[in-house]
Amino acid sequence: MIDHVTSSPARRAQPTASLAAPLREPLRFLTTSAPWRGLAYFTVSMLVGWVVFFLYAVIVLLPFAPAWSYGLAKLERLRVTWLDAPAIGDPHPPVTGNLSTRAGARIGERATWREVAYSLLLAVLTPIVFFGAAIGWILGLGLVFGPLLADDINVMGTRVEGFISQTVWAIVGLAICAVGLYVTYAVSVAQAATARLLLGPTEEELQRRVNALETSRGVLVDSFEGERRRIERNLHDGPQQDLASLSLQLGELQQSLSAESSEDVRAQVAEAQARLERAMAGLRDTVRGVHPQVLDDAGVEAACTELGGAIRVDVHAGEGWKPGRRLPAEIEQAMYYTASEAVTNAIKHGGARQVWITFAAGVLGVSMTVMDDGAGGADPARGTGLAGLIERAEAIGATLTVLSPPGGPTTLYWARAVS
Known part of the structure; x- marks a missing residue:
């Protein structure tokens, strides 16, 4: 910042x-x-x-x-x-x-x-x-x-x-x-x-340039969030609804098969139903990662509780944090996106089995700590999305610190001043 x-x-x-x-x-x-x-x-x-x-x-x-x-x-x-x-x-x-x-x-x-x-x-x-x-x-x-x-x-x-x-x-x-x-x-x-x-x-010219850069970065972040919302709506209203309808049709077809129907046909229908349900689950996870509706309805704390799936995600209210607290939309979006990416990285790169997300608040602002039990060794300079998370935090005036020694754990500390 x-x-x-x-x-x-x-x-x-x-x-x-x-x-x-x-x-x-x-x-x-x-x-x-x-x-x-x-x-x-x-x-x-x-x-x-x-x-x-x-x-x-x-x-x-x-x-x-x-x-x-x-x-x-x-x-x-x-x-x-x-x-x-x-x-x-x-x-x-x-x-x-x-x-x-x-x-x-x-x-x-x-x-x-x-x-x-x-x-x-x-x-x-x-x-x-x-x-x-x-x-x-x-x-x-x-x-x-x-x-x-x-x-x-x-x-x-x-x-x-x-x-x-x-x-x-x-x-x-x-x-x-x-x-x-x-x-x-x-x-x-x-x-x-x-x-x-x-x-x-001069100092004045530098300050104007810094202000212009901060404004342009804010516009980019807002545009990015708007695009994420549009993609979420399109996925929810389009492919997700079509898949849900197809799942119902396959269920009705499975129920309508008579006892005399070939066992092989019934098995194929059941396999198609199972694959369709897995595809719907994957699509729901994708939609939830883009911009979940619960983030707008109940806030970042509630949204983070739904990040679990492949691994266990525990969400805690730390010192000074009141459960259910709401923050400005841009802050909640940035915190959720950071937590979501951290969980994804913990699964893909760290081999983690559990993630702990802790929210805290104090006189200086709010913070979020995301820690996993993975292998560690994450380095923002080598990619894994961490460099993008740091830039995204800086774009709204926040800081993101990454601690990931070899052997773990990997800890992300996100903080921002809030009036």
């Missing part, structure tokens, strides 16, 4: 803190891949920044700033992975319609204008950062490779000549390059943090 969304500052601080971790160990910094990932990220940022700078410089293109900022944001959300950070989530909800409809929807979203702010910030800072970085890197690389390219070099009025002088200045150049890598990575981390702040979803 989703109770809350982590606050935006805390959610964004964690990836940023992990990105900045290499900066806390300067001596170890150069032995990792961080400097080269930072340099690649920084280089592409400068190229992209200059493109955006010239786009803003061309006045006639300003009305299209949201469009290119939207495309830039898509690139930037993925590019932070170069720094070994998780990709930034897309804050835009899905929209449908033609191009003008989608564009109008995007223009009205705050996320679009945060993307414009990011692209504008990148365009403004790129020239400043670029020229600062260019001076540092030219100085450092010049001191390292300059003596190899020219014989007469002056550094701040000092002539560089001789092997010792060249070596000293090369070491200074290497030190400047090392500092340059450190600063370049720090700038890349700062840009990635800014991208996460401006291009990622």
Whole structure:
């Protein structure tokens, strides 16, 4: 169940803190891949920044700033992975319609204008950062490779000549390059943090998305329940009634056979009657598993007492539970479906001979415990319908815990807050 969304500052601080971790160990910094990932990220940022700078410089293109900022944001959300950070989530909800409809929807979203702010910030800072970085890197690389390219070099009025002088200045150049890598990575981390702040979803946007997902899941559950009811009605009013009529006809035929009738004919009619009764029993079990009428009439506790058949099912009223208590329909349906699936799994997969269902209630809500004496070892990750039961519980704000050690018993604990 989703109770809350982590606050935006805390959610964004964690990836940023992990990105900045290499900066806390300067001596170890150069032995990792961080400097080269930072340099690649920084280089592409400068190229992209200059493109955006010239786009803003061309006045006639300003009305299209949201469009290119939207495309830039898509690139930037993925590019932070170069720094070994998780990709930034897309804050835009899905929209449908033609191009003008989608564009109008995007223009009205705050996320679009945060993307414009990011692209504008990148365009403004790129020239400043670029020229600062260019001076540092030219100085450092010049001191390292300059003596190899020219014989007469002056550094701040000092002539560089001789092997010792060249070596000293090369070491200074290497030190400047090392500092340059450190600063370049720090700038890349700062840009990635800014991208996460401006291009990622806000807490409000995340909450709206969570609410929309919960609403859609609720609609799916309601649709599923409606379809189950329709199937139950069709089975009850159609095949079940036809089979009941056929059973009566076979009974009348069996009664009408005279004593002189062939023993073989009487045996065949009796076998057909028995097979028909087994088919009707199986159909009744199927109908009852889909959506029993007793669930609507008497509640989940009464409905669960009818789950027995192939194995014994004992239903108990636990602490705080009043026998015959009624709950909202969606809760009763979810509890019954969980109990029904648990009994089916106990028979098919656990080889159980008995199932205990206990209902309880307290200040925090209601709960249901389903335990069997089967072989255990049930794992939601391996199927057996348990993963679907967990998702179904979460869809209505409930929780389902599965405990099934090898050798048994298997216990399902279903709980939900009820006002």
